[in-house]
Amino acid sequence: MACFAKIHGDVCTKHNFIRVVPMKAALLSILLAGLVVLSCNKPEPVVEAKDFAMGTVITQKIYGANSKAAAAEAISKIRELEKILSFYLADSDISLLNNSAGRGKVRLHPETFFLLTKSSEYAHLSGGEFNIMVGPLVKRWKVTAESPDVPSPAEIKSLLTLIDYRDLHLYKDDCSARLARKGQMVDLGGIAKGYAGDEVIKIYGKHGIKSAIVDIGGNICVLGLNTDGTPWNVGIQDPRRKRGIYIGSVSLSDKAVSTSGAYERFFPAGGKKYHHIIDPRTGYPSESDLLSVTIIADSSLDTDALSTTIFILGLDKGIKLIKKIKGTEAVLIKNDGAIYATEGLQKNFNCSAEVIYR
Numbered sequence: 001m002a003c004f005a006k007i008h009g010d011v012c013t014k015h016n017f018i019r020v021v022p023m024k025a026a027l028l029s030i031l032l033a034g035l036v037v038l039s040c041n042k043p044e045p046v047v048e049a050k051d052f053a054m055g056t057v058i059t060q061k062i063y064g065a066n067s068k069a070a071a072a073e074a075i076s077k078i079r080e081l082e083k084i085l086s087f088y089l090a091d092s093d094i095s096l097l098n099n100s101a102g103r104g105k106v107r108l109h110p111e112t113f114f115l116l117t118k119s120s121e122y123a124h125l126s127g128g129e130f131n132i133m134v135g136p137l138v139k140r141w142k143v144t145a146e147s148p149d150v151p152s153p154a155e156i157k158s159l160l161t162l163i164d165y166r167d168l169h170l171y172k173d174d175c176s177a178r179l180a181r182k183g184q185m186v187d188l189g190g191i192a193k194g195y196a197g198d199e200v201i202k203i204y205g206k207h208g209i210k211s212a213i214v215d216i217g218g219n220i221c222v223l224g225l226n227t228d229g230t231p232w233n234v235g236i237q238d239p240r241r242k243r244g245i246y247i248g249s250v251s252l253s254d255k256a257v258s259t260s261g262a263y264e265r266f267f268p269a270g271g272k273k274y275h276h277i278i279d280p281r282t283g284y285p286s287e288s289d290l291l292s293v294t295i296i297a298d299s300s301l302d303t304d305a306l307s308t309t310i311f312i313l314g315l316d317k318g319i320k321l322i323k324k325i326k327g328t329e330a331v332l333i334k335n336d337g338a339i340y341a342t343e344g345l346q347k348n349f350n351c352s353a354e355v356i357y358r
C-alpha cells in the first residue's frame with residue numbers, strides 16, 4: 001500500500017490587485033507580496049527516506065526544521081525494536097521466549113512485555129482469531145521462503161495442538177513471560193510494525209515536526225496536515241490489480257491506517273494461493289470472504305492488530321467488531337470485488353466505484 005503525498009508545491013499566488021487599489025494600499029500589498037514570495041523562496045525542509053527493516057520497506061516523508069534528525073532517530077528506533085521483537089533473529093526477546101517454551105519464565109524488555117500484553121487483549125477481544133501463538137504454523141508455512149510447500153493435514157493437526165493463546169503467561173511484577181508447552185511460539189508479525197508506527201510519530205513530535213507521513217510495510221501514520229494545509233490522502237491498494245493501483249483514498253490527519261490482505265505475501269501451489277494470515281482454528285491460511293481490510297484509527301498498534309483480526313473474521317463479524325470500537329473505521333474489499341466501508345468514512349473516503357456503507 002502506498003500513499004499520495006499531495007504536495008502542490010506553490011502555495012504563493014501572484015497578486016494582481018495593484019492595478020485596482022489606491023496607492024498606499026498598493027504599496028502595502030507589494031510589501032506583503034514580497035514577504036510571501038520571500039517565504040516561498042525558503043520552502044520547508046523535507047526529508048524523504050526509504051529503508052528496509054522488519055522484513056519490509058519503510059518510507060518516511062517529513063517536513064520541518066528537524067526532519068533529518070527525526071528521520072534518523074525514527075529508523076534507528078525501528079531497528080532497535082526489530083532486535084527485540086523479531087521472530088527471525090536468534091537473540092531477540094521473542095526468540096528467547098520461544099526457545100524457553102515449556103521450561104520457565106523469561107525476563108523481557110518492557111516494550112516486548114507491552115506488546116505481548118496488547119496481543120493477549122486482542123486475542124480475547126477477537127475470540128482467539130488474533131493469536132500470536134500461531135508461531136509454529138507461521139514457521140512451518142514459511143510463506144515467504146524460497147521454496148515453500150504445503151504441509152500435510154497430519155502436520156497441521158499436530159501443530160494445531162500447540163496453538164492456544166491462554167498458554168502465554170504474563171508476569172507484570174517482574175516483566176517476564178512464559179509459554180506453557182515445549183514447541184509453542186509467539187510471533188508479533190501482525191502487531192509490531194503498528195507499534196513501531198506509534199513510536200515513530202512520538203519521535204516526530206519530540207523533534208517539533210508538524211507534518212509527516214511514515215509507511216512501515218502497509219502500516220501508515222500521518223501527522224498533521226500536508227504542507228498545503230489539506231489532509232493527507234492515503235491510497236488503498238486495489239487487491240486485484242498490480243501494486244500502486246488504488247481503489248480510492250482516505251483523507252486524514254493525525255491517524256493510522258493499516259491494511260491486511262492476501263495479495264502480497266503468498267505462494268501458489270496446486271492452483272491455490274497460500275497466504276500468510278493464518279486461521280488459528282484450521283491451521284491454514286484464512287479463507288474468509290475478504291480480499292483486504294484497511295483499518296483507520298488513532299493508534300497504529302490498534303489498526304495493525306485489527307486489520308489482521310478483521311481479515312480473518314470476514315465481512316459481517318468484522319464490521320460488527322469495528323462498530324464496537326470507538327473511533328475506528330474500516331474499508332473492506334470482498335472476494336467478489338465489492339467495496340464496503342463503515343459509515344464514519346462517508347465524508348473522507350474518495351472512491352469512484354460504488355461503496356456500500358454499513
Ligand code: FAD
Pocket residue numbers: 053054055056081082085086087088129130131132134138144187188189190191192193217218219259260261265276277278279280304307308312
Ligand atoms: P498483517 O496482517 O499485519 O500480519 C500478518 C502476520 O501476522 C503474519 O505474517 C504472521 O506473522 C502473523 N499472523 C498470522 N496469522 C496470525 C493470527 N491469526 N493472529 C496474529 N498474528 C498472525 N519477515 C521476513 O520475511 N524476514 C524478517 O526478517 C522479518 N523480520 C520481522 C521483524 C519484526 C519485528 C516484524 C514485526 C516482522 C518481521 N517480518 C519479517 C515479518 C514481515 O514483515 C511480516 O510479513 C509482516 O509483519 C506481515 O505484516 P502485514 O502487515 O503484511 O500483515
Ligand code: MG
Pocket residue numbers: 189190191258260303304305306307308
Ligand atoms: Mg496487522
